Amino acid sequence: MTASHVRDALASAKPLPFWLDDPDRPAARPPLAGDQSCDLAVVGGGYSGLWTALRAKERDPGRDVVLVEADRIGGAASGRNGGFCEASLTHGEANGRTRWPDEAARLEELGLANLDDIEVTLRRYGIDCDFRRTGQLAVATRPHEVEELRAEAEGESAVFLDRAAVRAEVDSPTYLAGLWSKDSCATVDPARLVWGLAAAAERLGVRIVEGTPVERIRRAGGQIAVHTNHGTIHAQQVALGTNAYRPLLRRLRLATVPVYDYVLMTEPLTDEQLASIGWSNRQGLSDCGNQFHYYRLTADNRILWGGYDAVYHYGRRVRASYDQRQETFDVLARQFFETFPQLAGVRFSHRWGGAIDTCTRFCAFFGTAFGGRVAYALGFTGLGVGATRFGADVMLDLLAGEDTERTRLALVRKRPLPFPPEPIAWIGIQLTRWSLARADARAGHRNVWLRLLDRLGLGFDS
Template sequence: MPRPWPTTEPTAAHRAAYADAKVASFWLDDLPPRDPHPPLAGTTDADLVIVGGGFTGLWAALHAKRDAPERDVVVLEADVVGGGASGRNGGFMVASLTHGLWNGLARFEDEMRTLERLAFENFEGIQRDLEAYNIDAEFELTGELGVMLEPHEAEGAEEEAALLRDYGHDVVVLDRDAMRAEVASPTYLGGVWDRNGGGLVHPAKLADGLRAAAVRAGVRIFEHEPATALSADRGAVTISTPGGAVRAARVLLATSAYPSLLSRLSHYVVPVYDYVLMTEPLSAAQKAAIGWNGRQGIGDGGNQFHYYRLTADDRILWGGYDAVYRRGGPVGAQYDDHDPTFAALSQHFFTTFPQLEGLGFTHRWGGAIDTCSRFSVFFGTAHGGRVAYATGYTGLGVAATRFGAQVGLDLLDGHETEATRLKYVRSRPVPFPPEPLRSGVIALTQRELARADRREGARGPWLRTLDRLGLGFDS
C-alpha cells in the first residue's frame, strides 16, 4: 500500500499557502531585540574557550562556571548565539541520547540500559536547570507521539510499545479510532504515545536563556566572531579570529554542522539541510477541528518522515521529509529557502489536515543538521587532550546537547566518569567516503530509503549492506 502522500505535483494553492511567508526561523524572529555581544578586539587569555554559541557550547559554558566559578570561560560565535541549528530546529525535547531506542540497540546494545538511564537523568537535569537559572523556554512535558500511516506500521505498534516499556517508558498504544480522537487526521491508522522523556521547548528562548545565565555567571561571549584557525604549543591552544585571538589552556569545539577547526571531523560529519514551515495561529474553530488537546510532539513513520507540533500560541510547525545534501557540503544563508521542499511540505500538510484548508504559513526556513553515520553525538580529543569536541547529533540533539557538553568538559578536565568509560563515548562512527563518491553514495541511499517506504519498509540489498557496515544516513 503506498504512503498517503500524493504522487501529483503540488498545486498552485499549496504554493500560495507559503508564498508570502518570511524566510526566517520563527523562533529567532520571535525573540525580543537585544544588543549583540561585541566582537573580539585583540588578544585575550582564558582558561577555557568554546567555539560555537549553540546549545552544546552554552551548556558547556554554564556548567564549566558552575563546577569552577573561578574559571575564565570565553565563547566565540560566528553569528549570533543560537543562530544555527539551535535556533532553527523543531523544539522537540526528547530524552534519548542515541537517536531513539532502536538505533541505540543496533549500535550499543550492551550499554543501552545505562544509556537510557543517563538519558532520563539528563532530561530531569534540564528541567532542574531551567528552574535554577530562571529560563522561560516554554517547556511542555507532553511526551512524544509516533503516528502510523501504513498497515504494517500499525501491526508493529504493540511490539514497539513492549520494547519501550522494557526500558522504562510509559507507553500507550492507540488504534485508528483512538488516534484520530486524539488528533484528527484521515491519514492515521494508529499511534504509540511515549508519555515520559519527551516534551516541547521554544529553542531560541532556550538558547537565549542559557546565554543570559552564562553571562550572569561571568562567561565572556563574543558574537560575529568566527574562529578561523587553531594552533597549539606547549603553553596553550590559540584560536585565531578576524578580530584577534584567544589563548586558552583548554578548547571545546561545538560547531555542529559548520566546518570544524579539526579537519579530521569532515570525514565523520556531513551537513544535511532540513526545512520547516510555520502556520499562522489557529482559530478556535480550527483548533477544535483537529483536537490535539494533549499537545504532543508528533512524528510519522517511514524513512522520509515529518515532524510537527503546536507552539504556545497554537501555530503548527511542520517540517522534515526531505533531507537535502549538496555536493561538497556547503552551509550558508543562501540555502535557507528551497521551494521544491516547501511545496512538498505544504502539500503533505493539507493531506494530513484537509480540514485546515485555507490556513497560511507565516515563516519558512531551512538549516543544516550535523549528520553522522551512527545518528548520534560522538566525542574525541586532540592536541594531547587539550582540545575536545562533541558533534554529529543528527537532528535529535536538543536534550542530548546538555549531556554532550558535560562529557566534553569531563574529557578536557581528565575526569573519568560512568559516561566517559562507555563505548558510546570512546568510539567514533564509520566515516563517510570522500567526494565525489560521498554525493553518489548519499543520493543512492536516499533513493533506496524512499523505495523502502514504497515497499512497506522492506530494505533492499544496498540498505542491508549499509546496516551491516554500521553506515547510515538520516536527518
C-alpha cells in the same frame, strides 16, 4: 490540494525562522576586542557551546570561560529547529540497542536523567522557553508501521494507540495507529532556550563574544591559540561545538556531513480550527516513515511542520542560499493538507531551512585532540536540543581527564566510521535517500543497498 492552493498558502510566508522573528531577540554582543586569555575557550554559540560554558562554571565557578560565536548566539540550528527536546542520546531506542546492546538500557536512563536535569536547570535560572513535557506521539500512516509501533509499546511509559485512540488524540485521516511516549520528550521555544542559556552563563561570569569567526586553532607552548578575525584567545583548554560547520580539526573533516532540513510554520489556528484536529494534550508528533515529518503546536497555537526532505549538497557545502528551497516548501505544504484536510485555507506565516550535522551512526560522537587540551562533540543529527547537555558534560570530563561513567561508555569511547570523500559521498548519500523513499513505498522492504549498509553498521531506520 491543487498546486494553486499550495501557492496561495505559501504566498505570504516570511523566508526566515519563526523563532528568530521575535522583537525580544537580544541585541548582538560585541566581537572579540583584541587578544585575550582564559582557562577554557568554547567555540560555538549554539546549544553545545552554551551548555558547555554553563556547566563549566557550575562545576568550577572559578574557571575563566570565554565563548566565541561566528555570527549571533542561536543564529544557526539552535535557533531554528523544531523545538523537540528529546531524552534519547542515541537517536532512538532501536539505534542504541543495535549499536550498543550492552549499554542500551543504561543509555536510556541517562537520557531521561539528562532531560530531568534540563528541566531543573530551566527552573533554577528562570529560563522562560515554553518548556512543556508532553511526550511524543509517533503515528503510523502505512499498514506495516502499525505492528512496529505495537512491538515498541512498554507499558504506561509508551502506550500503543489503535486507529480510534490515536485519532481521539490528534485527528488525521492518515493515522492508522500511534505510540505515545509520555515522558521522553518536551517541546520548547528553541530560540528562547538558547537566549536563556546565554544569559544564565553570563550571570555566572562567562564572557560571550559574537561576530567573531574562528579561523584556526593551534598549539602555542603550553596553551591552545584560538585565532579569530578579531584577535587571538590563548586558552588552557578548548571545547568545540561547531557541529554542521567546517571542523577546525583536520581529523574531523570526513566525520560528518551537513544535511539541509526544512520547516513551515502556520498562522495561529482559530479555536474552531484547533478543535477540528483535537490535540488537547499538545504532544510533539512524528510519523514513522524513513522520510518522516515532525510537527508540534506553539504557545499561540501555530503548527510547526518540518522534515521529510533532507538535502545534501555536493562537497559538504553550507551556504545561506540553501536555506530557502521552494521545491521542498511546496512538497511540505501539500503533505500538510493531506494530513489535515480539515485545515484547508490555513496559510503559512514562515518558511525556512538550514543545515544540521550527521555522522554514520546518527548520534553524537566525542573525542580529544592536542594532547587532551581540546575536546569535541559532533554529529547530533537533529537531536541536539537535549543531547548537547549530556555532550557538554562528556567534553568537560574528557578535558579534566576524569574517569567517569560517561567516559567509560562505548558510546563515548568509540568513533563512527567516516564518510568517504567526494564524489563517493554524494553518490552514496543520494542512493541512500532514493532507497529509503523506495522502502517507504514498498511496505518497509529494504533493498540490497540498505541491507548492505545494515551489515556494515551504517544503516538507520527512523
